[in-house]
Amino acid sequence: MNIDIKILDMPLNIQSCIDWVMSPECGGIDVFIGTVRNATKGKKVVQLEFEAYESMAVNEMKKIAEDVLLKWPVQKILIHHRTGLLNIGEVPVIIAVAAAHRAAAFEACRYAIDTLKQSVPIWKKEVFQDGEVWVAAHP
């Protein structure tokens, strides 16, 4: 199988994600790693909480991966997203794309994270010292 989609409530393992996409036919791997930043719009962030509508999120992530395989000469694509409470510096998302040539790997990886952020039903709550906010909920 050349698609690996997972939603996990435990720390993501970057090395094993990269190992999974590597193959003797691939010449380049592009990996996007999201990390929890310590601030948003100048305000200090204490933690992030991620919630997923898991069955649908897995569906939407699979669509992205299948789209990638149709649009680019890509060998393997992995998308792992974490849920639950994350501290600063922790990793909510890893997308790894392996291709024979690097242009496809870069473009497909960028497309995958851009599309994930638009269509996959996962929500992020920013926890500040003085309250919390669901990101992007209000205009």
Add this chain to the structure above:
Amino acid sequence: MNIDIKILDMPLNIQSCIDWVMSPECGGIDVFIGTVRNATKGKKVVQLEFEAYESMAVNEMKKIAEDVLLKWPVQKILIHHRTGLLNIGEVPVIIAVAAAHRAAAFEACRYAIDTLKQSVPIWKKEVFQDGEVWVAAHP
């Protein structure tokens, strides 16, 4: 320091490269990992050998990294290149770029590998079962 440039004659450690670029201020990391493919233009490759003009290669890699920091809002950039004999699936190059926002990380990482392949004095010899060839040497 926000630039890490190395030429090494031993296996590159992907996880420690990623750990180095991670910081509490960054929200996205893009990593490009080159791997040795098992074939080139349909011909089976046995091994690759990489040779570097080390002092100048480090110079040129530093220029790329400094350029990246001028052109994009990037926090950290790492470029490690390996030399010597590599087997199929091994990793000759890792470029990791951390930024507050992902667009900068993607663009800078792509720029870095594209420019490295044009300007950094490192040479690759493809070893086939029936001979060997310095890549790109002849028209």
Add this chain to the structure above:
Amino acid sequence: MKVNVLAFGIVKDIFGNSAIDVDINNAATVEQLKVQLEEKYPRLKQLASYMVAVNNEYAQQDQLIEIKDEIAIIPPVSGG
């Protein structure tokens, strides 16, 4: 007919629950469900936008809702 509606993110706060039961007409559309929900939960109208998912797929406004459908309210996503 009575349908169960799943809530995520801020919609859980708005409903005060991760799922609610709603009484809708037979052959109601997604749009009619939204109107009914917005009457009962006016804070839905303050969201930047929201979608309805039926059986794990984003639904069109005119899609008919059936009794066994899995229905979910999807406020603006913010994963990644």
Add this chain to the structure above:
Amino acid sequence: MKVNVLAFGIVKDIFGNSAIDVDINNAATVEQLKVQLEEKYPRLKQLASYMVAVNNEYAQQDQLIEIKDEIAIIPPVSGG
């Protein structure tokens, strides 16, 4: 004056060595060095291209070569 010229990649094969000594005129340019090398090693002309580096920097054709310079022949690079 005698300068030492470093060779890499295929140029090592062409020179039969990783460095050679070359006698050039005082105040010779990079271009003059190339002409002289191409006379002695015609296979250089078969390369897709090649550059000369002086003191770890790519050099222009008209750059003057000095006795203490570190000179290297750079065939088409293929790293990454």
